[in-house]
Amino acid sequence: xxxxxxxxxxxxxxxxxxxxxxxxxxxxxxxxxxxxxxxxxxxxxxxxxxxxxxxxxxxxxxxxxxxxxxxxxxxxxxxxxxxxxxxxxxxxxxxxxxxxxxxxxxxxxxxxxxxxxxxxxxxxxxxxxxxxxxxxxxxxxxxxxxxxxxxxxxxxxxxxxxxxxxxxxxxxxxxxxxxxxxxxxxxxxxxxxxxxxxxxxxxxxxxxxxxxxxxxxxxxxxxxxxxxxxxxxxxxxxxxxxxxxxxxxxxxxxxxxxxxxxxxxxxxxxxxxxxxxxxxxxxxxxxxxxxxxxxxxxxxxxxxxxxxxxxxxxxxxxxxxxxxxxxxxxxxxxxxxxxxxxxxxxxxxxxxxxxxxxxxxxxxxxxxxxxxxxxxxxxxxxxxxxxxxxxxxxxxxxxxxxxxxxxxxxxxxxxxxxxxxxxxxxxxxxxxxxxxx
Numbered sequence: 001x002x003x004x005x006x007x008x009x010x011x012x013x014x015x016x017x018x019x020x021x022x023x024x025x026x027x028x029x030x031x032x033x034x035x036x037x038x039x040x041x042x043x044x045x046x047x048x049x050x051x052x053x054x055x056x057x058x059x060x061x062x063x064x065x066x067x068x069x070x071x072x073x074x075x076x077x078x079x080x081x082x083x084x085x086x087x088x089x090x091x092x093x094x095x096x097x098x099x100x101x102x103x104x105x106x107x108x109x110x111x112x113x114x115x116x117x118x119x120x121x122x123x124x125x126x127x128x129x130x131x132x133x134x135x136x137x138x139x140x141x142x143x144x145x146x147x148x149x150x151x152x153x154x155x156x157x158x159x160x161x162x163x164x165x166x167x168x169x170x171x172x173x174x175x176x177x178x179x180x181x182x183x184x185x186x187x188x189x190x191x192x193x194x195x196x197x198x199x200x201x202x203x204x205x206x207x208x209x210x211x212x213x214x215x216x217x218x219x220x221x222x223x224x225x226x227x228x229x230x231x232x233x234x235x236x237x238x239x240x241x242x243x244x245x246x247x248x249x250x251x252x253x254x255x256x257x258x259x260x261x262x263x264x265x266x267x268x269x270x271x272x273x274x275x276x277x278x279x280x281x282x283x284x285x286x287x288x289x290x291x292x293x294x295x296x297x298x299x300x301x302x303x304x305x306x307x308x309x310x311x312x313x314x315x316x317x318x319x320x321x322x323x324x325x326x327x328x329x330x331x332x333x334x335x336x337x338x339x340x341x342x343x344x345x346x347x348x349x350x351x352x353x354x355x356x357x358x359x360x361x362x363x364x365x366x367x368x369x370x371x372x373x374x375x376x377x378x379x380x381x382x383x384x385x386x387x388x389x390x391x392x393x394x395x396x397x398x399x400x401x402x403x404x405x406x407x408x409x410x411x412x413x414x415x416x417x418x419x420x421x422x423x424x425x426x427x428x429x430x431x432x433x434x435x436x437x
Contacts, residue, residue: 065094068094071090076115080276085116107139110126114142119345123143123150127143129142136171141159141169173195174193174217177217184379211241215235219234219235223251228258253265262292265288315341321353338354352374352384355374359391382411386422393425401429405425405429408422
């Protein structure tokens with residue numbers, strides 16, 4: 001849901017914490033062996049073990065539920081689309097064998113559908129989960145997250161209001177923090193996430209990669225807030241736990257881009273896409289090569305980013321549509337796609353992209369209407385404010401344009417990729433004001 005590449009973050013990766021909080025331990029498939037294996041290797045061996053057990057027991061539901069959780073955990077850590085599909089498949093298999101008293105499989109089903117951006121199906125699965133048992137906080141938090149993603153803020157507000165007293169719970173805290181951020185309460189979001197990280201560090205049952213995810217979540221927030229030193233510290237600590245985590249590597253590339261350190265941005269970004277070639281990071285590496293003056297390499301990465309959407313089609317692919325808009329590609333097609341999506345998923349970031357697409361294709365009135373929807377919750381995101389400023393400027397409202405652009409820099413003075421453009425626009429507005437006096 002974040003501005004750049006947090007499709008990563010956009011889809012909150014906390015299902016393992018939710019499962020652990022619900023008492024679902026990930027059993028080891030063999031006795032301890034010296035020297036200790038890496039957690040990822042253990043997980044891969046667990047998957048092989050449970051696949052074999054499931055094959056020997058065609059009617060068994062428990063092993064398939066366990067497999068679903070393992071695949072989902074691996075997908076979160078490695079960005080594997082196929083593992084999300086495997087998680088969904090094994091969860092459905094488990095539920096087909098035992099529909100009752102199988103909340104574990106139902107939870108993974110809803111979470112894997114959410115990760116694939118199949119929000120309508122995810123909502124139905126989460127509602128079924130809560131209908132079966134509304135006691136576990138993780139179940140209700142997951143439903144609230146899906147409502148938030150869909151832009152059903154009335155339902156999300158109701159869900160999060162009931163969860164607020166449990167803000168320290170690991171299945172609840174990151175979701176409450178994201179809700180606070182959407183409503184413009186960034187300081188509150190930061191406090192909740194830091195408390196959650198402290199709790200995660202004290203949980204011996206959480207995999208190291210999952211603890212590293214809390215560092216990533218904090219880094220994403222700090223990057224959106226322009227607090228680069230704090231973001232760097234969070235990323236450094238996260239990478240100490242999970243040195244090859246593509247999400248952390250991509251976030252480090254965004255940090256270096258925000259600092260204008262293009263060589264470092266390339267290095268971190270290329271490490272990230274070698275493991276998980278997400279669209280936002282491919283685009284960023286292309287931008288970094290362009291900033292270094294290597295247009296051939298820039299075009300190669302941009303081509304990969306553009307091709308990645310059709311190659312791996314998914315609903316609501318915000319990384320892809322944002323790349324197309326920011327790089328001036330397929331604008332009418334992207335506008336029409338975003339217009340259709342807004343009828344189903346009416347969240348603030350969808351309205352923002354639609355507003356920007358309408359602006360870029362010359363529909364000033366439509367852009368203003370869509371931008372009003374994007375800003376209706378008071379979200380303090382520099383990208384939204386920058387787009388609002390540009391749209392106001394196109395409409396001739398220079399006073400509102402200046403307020404929005406100043407606010408964008410106030411929220412995030414190091415914002416990538418449009419910080420320098422924002423400053424240049426403000427400078428030109430100041431000169432025009434002086435000339436008009």
